Amino acid sequence: MFLYNRETKEMKLLSEHEGNINFRPIEFSDDNKYLYYMTDKDSEFIYIMKYNIETGESEKVYSDDWDVRYAYHSYNSKYYIVGINKDGKTVVKIFDKDNKDVKFPEFDGASISSVNISKSEKYMTFYVSASNSTSNLYFYNFETEEYKQLTNTMNPEINKDDLVNAEVIRYKSFDGLEIPSILYKPHNASKDNKVPAMLYIHGGPGGQSTLGYRSQIQYLVNHGYAVIAVNNRGSGGYGKTFEEADDMKHGEDDLQDCIYAKQYLASVGWVDTTKIGIMGGSYGGYMVAAALAFTPEEFAVGVNIFGVTNWLRTLKNIPPWWEDYRQALY
Structure with a gap:
């Protein structure tokens, strides 16, 4: 400065x-x-x-x-x-x-x-x-x-009662680190009516899932899917140490944080643990690819939205004037 x-x-x-x-x-x-x-x-x-x-x-x-x-x-x-x-x-x-x-x-x-x-x-x-x-x-x-x-921006064709309130939850990962996440529970989910679930992984690295309105997530929840937006280690908003915890280790400890979200979902009692998938875009898409490639038995389905699949190619193609960003990226 x-x-x-x-x-x-x-x-x-x-x-x-x-x-x-x-x-x-x-x-x-x-x-x-x-x-x-x-x-x-x-x-x-x-x-x-x-x-x-x-x-x-x-x-x-x-x-x-x-x-x-x-x-x-x-x-x-x-x-x-x-x-x-x-x-x-x-x-x-x-x-x-x-x-x-x-x-x-x-x-x-x-x-x-x-x-x-x-x-x-x-x-x-x-x-x-x-x-x-x-x-x-x-x-x-x-x-x-x-x-x-002054404004009412909600589409009038959407019944607000069909939307769900998200809540901030935390669960422990493989090494005891607490992982903050945002949980969306479908209205019809119960112990007698267990629902499938999707992990939602934000972009970044260094991004963060928050409590703001997400039409894509609400669409999934409205169709009967529980969604847990995981703020795995490397996410922003939870301190410098937490954000730097996955440096040079993408697809390793941060992926384990996502896998351990399955244990949390099993504990709530209203998720069908045989039907848990993972989705995300950009860095989140990379996490999907890593999950399916490195731990193929963990998730029933993966949705990779324009995710990074070759870090070497990505890092080599970042222009010189983005050097600080390139270093922060990995």
């Missing part, structure tokens, strides 16, 4: 470090005295710092036990908005100039995105989505603390 002075033409390195540490600038303060940025230096999770341009000193602004996804000030800096990736959903916090919490509408089980505060700083818009609800735009009045929904 560099700071460039347009008047003096001076370029200053701000992020001197060794190892895998993230730095990302956010914005300058209104008086141009500070640069706000995000980093995970000396931490499992991404947090917010501010850099004093005059003194060269940095101080922590906000940290959590989860990654900060985004942060920014409103137009006149009356409010400071922070988005946190909390266990598979985005939680938004708003602070005033005294760093006190500002009341924000609560939506149980939903994720908030695209928070936008008006220039007058009296109004706010944002989007709300959940596992059983498409993303909708809301309007909020800071003075009256009232909000209203």
